[in-house]
Amino acid sequence: MRRAKELLVWRELQAAHGGATPNLFTIGAVGAIDLSRPCTVLGGRNGSGKSRLLRSIALNLGDDGLYLDLHHLCEQALIVLRSLKNLEEMKDELGRLGPDDKRLDDVRRVVGRDYESVDWYALDVGPEGDEIAAKFRWGGDTGDDPLTPYFTVRYAGIEYDALEMGLGEFSVHFLLWILEQFKDRKNLVLLLDEPDAYLPPVGVERLLSRLLAICQKRSWRMVISTHSEEMIASAVDHGAFLLLRMGAGGSTDAFHSQDDPTIADTLLARPPIERVLFVEDESAWYLCRALLDHGDRGLSKATSLVWGDGNGYMTPLRSSLPRPPEPELAFAVVPDGDQRGEMSDAPIAGRWPLHFLPGSVDPDELFRTLKDDPAALADALRVDVAELQRKLDDLEGEDAHDWVNRLGEAYGRPHVLTVLATSWAQTHGDESATFAALVRAGV
Incomplete structure (x- = not known):
């Protein structure tokens, strides 16, 4: 996907969801978020309630929502991988899981590396503790075994694995790997908590365009929180930004860029x-x-x-x-x-x-x-x-x-x-x- 097509994704996604019946989720004393919209980008100062709002929406949606706190998931996955002494044997026993050509192109573009090869695996092991392990049961069924992703790549003639990746590179592979576990789900609301935190600006724009394309292909909707100026500016341009502020009594109030296109100016340089x-x-x-x-x-x-x-x-x-x-x-x-x-x-x-x-x-x-x-x-x-x-x-x-x-x-x-x-x-x-x-x- 080249830049010209990336810039069209917003319009294509919005057209595909045009005329959808509003599904309003009330936020604090002022404002609401329409979960029928194809994409909403949340922004605000630290402590404004972005993560709380995403978790509240996930609780309200139940199985129709997929909440991903990528920071925490990456941290837990790396703890698991570092504890394993037989990674090579485990991956050889399970066999390669992906990516297909489409996801390979996505990960190359977002990370900014023309990989010679990429191999994804799903290891039959999860974090310790029932609460954390439950987050690694990607089907959501308590009977499912937890799975931890493992990646190996070859770039510029050098082979390395997930433990040798930078956090930005690892988080991109992990996020796209997770989304492939749900590729057969329809009408899912994807709730992403700052998935771009480890990426440089050019990677943020590319990540957003690919997430939008995935949502369009699978008839998903997405709510994503961020501090990225690039992502916020793009959302404002397409009438898809929601500013969160701490209101009276500790409540979270919301203000939409459709009502005030200047609402994000305080967050942008x-x-x-x-x-x-x-x-x-x-x-x-x-x-x-x-x-x-x-x-x-x-x-x-x-x-x-x-x-x-x-x-x-x-x-x-x-x-x-x-x-x-x-x-x-x-x-x-x-x-x-x-x-x-x-x-x-x-x-x-x-x-x-x-x-x-x-x-x-x-x-x-x-x-x-x-x-x-x-x-x-x-x-x-x-x-x-x-x-x-x-x-x-x-x-x-x-x-x-x-x-x-x-x-x-x-x-x-x-x-x-x-x-x-x-x-x-x-x-x-x-x-x-x-x-x-x-x-x-x-x-």
Whole structure:
């Protein structure tokens, strides 16, 4: 499976489960998880309740849920393997269990090693203690004997086994080995507790895509907890992320990325800045940021905004700022919309691009149009609508600049500018998307 196909798996899986009847599992005082969804990625700070939630779901589902705490399973399996003195004899007696060509390709891709050979075995031995041994009865039947996996591989002409593998490599083999024990099960809910903890970022993305492909093939659904930024970002992009937070009284509250695409921002590192946009003033700064946030969240995160004192500095800046053939950082100037008749956005060889803000007036004029829906504006500002209406009546006749300034004096300037810019961008989605597309293409 190559990267292009990996990126399609999300959509294929979601399409296959489209229209499924919701199966809600309540979480704490706020939120719920829909177990009918093909995949949900759980994230949150340590102690937010990710593992507790997975165990609670497993208990609720019974035989229809498969809960795997890969950390603990790996630890116990390695204890068993280290205690055995006759591994070679045991594996020879039992014979090779796998992997088949599909799982071989999966393990190669996730681990990042082009193995010459891989052999999987199932040893008729388990950990000590009934409770732990029960986790190694993969059929779930108490009459089944516990089985411990054992792996041997050949890579770059060197043969080595499970005891010589790093934890990341061993955990990938172990997880895929476990899933093969359940390959004939249908409609299973796979509950994975941080299976990617030992993997580098590139391995995390590949692991997730393969788990999704397995779920699609077997009509499974999956809930997976993680701290991986790559996995969280991918889930947010596909509306499949659930943020857990510790609520009042120690309960766990849940918030879905479908309701708020920015919900995971506190868990993700800011990407490196790729471009700098120069805008006219403070109002333009807030509007430009809101347009990018609403039009292209990823673009916004990688863009820095700089505002000056009007547009007078823009033409000299554009004509003097060097543009090398392969710049590491891109620039653009972004005048207000009322400058369309004064400045040209036609491309000029050797100069950085120019993009106008939407409309044909300055941002304050755009912001003032929001007064036409005082109920929506009051809700956004979190003030009483009657109180706001009195303020708007008092501001009637003010020019746009003074209107914004006085509203800022009443309710706090940063708060007011944020609300005005965000509200305008949200109610003008097409303009936001068009502006973001121009910025991305232009620089």
